[in-house]
Amino acid sequence: MKEQFTFDAVVVGSGITGGWAAKELTQAGLRTLVLEAGGPIDPAKDYVEHVQPYEVPFRAWGDRRLLKKQQPIQTDCYACDEIGHKLFVNDVENPYTHADGAPFSWFRGRQVGGRSITWGRQVYRWSDLDFEANAKDGHGNDWPIRYKDIAPWYSHVERFIGVSGAREGLAQLPDGEFMSPMPMTAVERNARERILKGFNGERVMTIGRAAILTEDHNGRAACHYCGPCERGCITHSYFSSIGSTLPAANATGKMTLRPHSVAAELTYDAKRGRIRGVRVIDANTLKETEYKARVVFLCASAIESVRLLLNSKSAHFPEGLGNSSGTLGRYVMDHHYGSGASGTMSGFEDRTTFGRRPNGIYIARFRNVSTQHPGFLRGYGMQGGSSRKDWHRGISMPGYGADFKKSLLNLGSWTLGAAGWGETLPHADNRVTIDPHVKDKWGVPAARMNVRWRENERAMQSDMMTSMAEMLEAAGCSEIAQHPLDHPPGHCIHEMGGARMSVTPTQGVLNAWNQAWDVQNLFITDGACMASSACQNPSITYMALTARACDHAVSQMKRNEL
Amino acid sequence: MPTTTKLDRRAAIHTLLKGGLALSLMPGFAETAWSAIAIADAGDRPAPGALTSEQTQMIALIADTILPRSDTPGATDVGVPGWIDLVIAEYFSEARRAAFLAELSAIDQLAVSTSGASLIGLKHHDLMKVMSSLDAATGSKSLTLAQRGYVQLKELVIHGYFTSKPVQQDLLKVVIVPGRFDADVRITPASPT
Numbered sequence: 001m002k003e004q005f006t007f008d009a010v011v012v013g014s015g016i017t018g019g020w021a022a023k024e025l026t027q028a029g030l031r032t033l034v035l036e037a038g039g040p041i042d043p044a045k046d047y048v049e050h051v052q053p054y055e056v057p058f059r060a061w062g063d064r065r066l067l068k069k070q071q072p073i074q075t076d077c078y079a080c081d082e083i084g085h086k087l088f089v090n091d092v093e094n095p096y097t098h099a100d101g102a103p104f105s106w107f108r109g110r111q112v113g114g115r116s117i118t119w120g121r122q123v124y125r126w127s128d129l130d131f132e133a134n135a136k137d138g139h140g141n142d143w144p145i146r147y148k149d150i151a152p153w154y155s156h157v158e159r160f161i162g163v164s165g166a167r168e169g170l171a172q173l174p175d176g177e178f179m180s181p182m183p184m185t186a187v188e189r190n191a192r193e194r195i196l197k198g199f200n201g202e203r204v205m206t207i208g209r210a211a212i213l214t215e216d217h218n219g220r221a222a223c224h225y226c227g228p229c230e231r232g233c234i235t236h237s238y239f240s241s242i243g244s245t246l247p248a249a250n251a252t253g254k255m256t257l258r259p260h261s262v263a264a265e266l267t268y269d270a271k272r273g274r275i276r277g278v279r280v281i282d283a284n285t286l287k288e289t290e291y292k293a294r295v296v297f298l299c300a301s302a303i304e305s306v307r308l309l310l311n312s313k314s315a316h317f318p319e320g321l322g323n324s325s326g327t328l329g330r331y332v333m334d335h336h337y338g339s340g341a342s343g344t345m346s347g348f349e350d351r352t353t354f355g356r357r358p359n360g361i362y363i364a365r366f367r368n369v370s371t372q373h374p375g376f377l378r379g380y381g382m383q384g385g386s387s388r389k390d391w392h393r394g395i396s397m398p399g400y401g402a403d404f405k406k407s408l409l410n411l412g413s414w415t416l417g418a419a420g421w422g423e424t425l426p427h428a429d430n431r432v433t434i435d436p437h438v439k440d441k442w443g444v445p446a447a448r449m450n451v452r453w454r455e456n457e458r459a460m461q462s463d464m465m466t467s468m469a470e471m472l473e474a475a476g477c478s479e480i481a482q483h484p485l486d487h488p489p490g491h492c493i494h495e496m497g498g499a500r501m502s503v504t505p506t507q508g509v510l511n512a513w514n515q516a517w518d519v520q521n522l523f524i525t526d527g528a529c530m531a532s533s534a535c536q537n538p539s540i541t542y543m544a545l546t547a548r549a550c551d552h553a554v555s556q557m558k559r560n561e562l
Numbered sequence: 563m564p565t566t567t568k569l570d571r572r573a574a575i576h577t578l579l580k581g582g583l584a585l586s587l588m589p590g591f592a593e594t595a596w597s598a599i600a601i602a603d604a605g606d607r608p609a610p611g612a613l614t615s616e617q618t619q620m621i622a623l624i625a626d627t628i629l630p631r632s633d634t635p636g637a638t639d640v641g642v643p644g645w646i647d648l649v650i651a652e653y654f655s656e657a658r659r660a661a662f663l664a665e666l667s668a669i670d671q672l673a674v675s676t677s678g679a680s681l682i683g684l685k686h687h688d689l690m691k692v693m694s695s696l697d698a699a700t701g702s703k704s705l706t707l708a709q710r711g712y713v714q715l716k717e718l719v720i721h722g723y724f725t726s727k728p729v730q731q732d733l734l735k736v737v738i739v740p741g742r743f744d745a746d747v748r749i750t751p752a753s754p755t
Contacts, residue, residue: 050738050739052727052730052736052738053725053730054725054726054727054730057648057652058648058649058652058653059645059721059722059725060725061649061653062653063652063653064652064653064654064655065652182743182745183743183745183746184745185745185746186745186746223743224739224740224741224742225740225741225742225743226738226739226740349749350748350749351746351747351748351749352747352749353743353744353745353746353747354737354740354742354743354744354747355737355740355741355742355743355744356740356743357743357745391720391724391734392720392724394716394720395716395717395720395721396700396701397700397701398697398698398700398701399697399700400627400628400629400693400697400716401627401628401630402630402632404628404629405628405629405630405632405634405636406632406634408720408724409634409733409734411749
């Protein structure tokens with residue numbers, strides 16, 4: 001069949017937002033090309049969630065020689081181990097740099113499905129507490145939308161992907177279209193009640209809201225509770241583009257999916273003031289092709305999309321495509337996370353669980369909701385869970401011999417703990433630029449990161465530990481220990497910003513519809529569009545913004561405005 | 563070369579047993595049954611050979627002292643020393659390997675200085691004295707060279723043992739696809755661990 005080079009729409013990226021753009025655009029009747037830099041995935045062969053440690057030589061620790069040579073950055077991610085490492089990029093082929101003293105972790109997956117295969121699956125709506133935050137405290141620019149603008153699109157997304165969760169009626173963490181929640185353990189139920197009582201209902205521990213099915217849904221089976229979702233799911237029980245949105249797009253007959261397609265540049269037609277198309281390098285043959293379209297959706301992930309714009313310079317846009325505001329590449333954010341506390345819970349020694357729940361508990365944001373904390377702005381949510389200690393405790397436990405072995409074959413005490421996921425303030429000089437000296441395997445100039453945590457994030461991290469310790473005490477725990485954790489930016493894999501939405505063209509790159517102020521047929525709907533980070537896991541907001549932007553683009557195309 | 567590998571493993575185990583490895587710690591009745599498991603768990607990977615015969619015997623002896631054969635298999639029964647050999651040879655960096663081997667040597671020197679013989683030649687009573695001195699450091703931040711080696715070895719022994727197929731399947735009874743999540747299960751004497 002002769003290859004087609006002109007489409008109604010081109011979507012760059014096939015992950016969480018690329019899949020949504022593909023689905024929405026094709027279902028609206030647009031002939032859509034989806035470009036994916038990585039190769040195809042065959043779940044039957046490439047998903048490894050049921051591989052056991054004894055089936056691999058290093059019992060899941062990883063082939064250090066191979067991983068340190070090819071994936072020295074990726075292996076710092078919990079999911080990039082001996083079993084699941086093929087779902088992460090080769091760092092040698094995909095380099096990036098960072099400023100001195102500003103380490104940045106960039107964990108990536110280049111394959112059809114992108115990081116939707118390995119993501120954390122936690123999904124929380126934003127509220128107006130989040131959309132109004134920048135305007136109220138003056139950090140960053142005002143969002144051009146409010147909760148009412150996105151709420152129907154959250155529902156649209158939730159109904160399709162399937163979200164399990166419990167309704168709590170919290171203004172700062174709006175309820176969604178939930179299927180039945182995963183159950184809390186006896187320890188968690190007890191802690192929830194005692195924390196509610198101890199803090200006058202201000203601190204609410206709920207079960208994690210997860211894009212994991214607790215009942216069959218849209219042709220996908222309910223979770224079978226094997227545990228390690230980040231290695232894939234043969235039953236597509238958690239949401240991934242490869243198991244949900246891309247098949248829906250494919251069913252329309254309107255989608256062309258092109259793997260091994262490295263988007264190197266957006267081509268600009270200066271006469272018409274529009275994107276003409278995308279210059280693509282075939283990852284295998286290195287042959288270059290330009291694919292043209294009426295509309296282009298950038299869904300390549302925050303840093304990749306910004307990198308592509310910065311690499312798309314022209315006489316009209318000498319500082320990067322769509323950068324008349326000068327904000328492109330600026331206000332980059334991630335969540336700072338991991339500081340918290342844990343403790344031992346007695347009284348439940350006759351209880352255990354069966355199955356591996358791929359989900360934990362969530363404590364909704366309680367700081368700076370109704371009163372202002374003196375130490376920091378914004379807030380954090382907490383994520384954690386309870387479990388009984390297993391044989392791992394033997395490593396730090398004195399003892400040896402038959403009785404020691406026997407004790408490790410039995411369950412240990414219950415532990416309960418959680419860590420904070422905190423909002424990062426948007427700073428203009430937290431930014432991504434292009435490194436003039438480094439290119440990737442395909443000759444595309446690499447990103448250079450300069451992102452640092454500031455005083456507000458540090459103050460919040462300290463409070464995460466003390467507040468969690470207070471809650472554990474209220475819950476009745478003993479042996480409470482606080483855990484400081486200081487991951488570099490990027491480590492939470494919630495990269496946001498760089499091409500933010502704004503009320504006016506001088507403040508940002510995108511308007512209220514994720515549409516570039518400078519180039520009307522360009523939409524950016526991945527994390528790059530975010531004007532603030534809130535503290536909730538952001539993917540569902542990207543998905544809702546993508547579906548909303550697609551609806552707007554299609555409407556404009558129907559009116560011949562695009 | 564799976565056949566050769568298994569023969570190599572079998573030969574290695576035979577050598578260890580011939581050398582009197584920890585037999586004094588093992589109830590005789592279980593010996594035959596668990597050695598069959600060890601051979602089955604050997605895997606397809608060739609023996610890496612990072613260790614001398616004496617080092618291998620030392621590691622096996624310590625491993626079987628930490629997790630001895632009882633009514634359940636011991637460390638050697640499920641192939642722990644072979645796995646540790648692989649980790650030292652291929653997982654450890656050169657620097658880490660050199661440091662670990664120096665620490666192993668320090669453990670042996672401790673045996674000589676406290677009981678007058680190499681670790682693998684110690685009588686049961688003396689071996690327990692050395693083990694007690696090494697294990698006392700578990701969880702401590704201030705460690706001697708020998709204690710550092712022991713702490714590392716203990717981690718390897720425990721990880722190797724509990725992630726082995728016989729232990730995962732037969733003792734921990736890990737269900738790979740549970741099919742459901744029960745959040746609150748009452749433990750009865752018949753409950754699996």
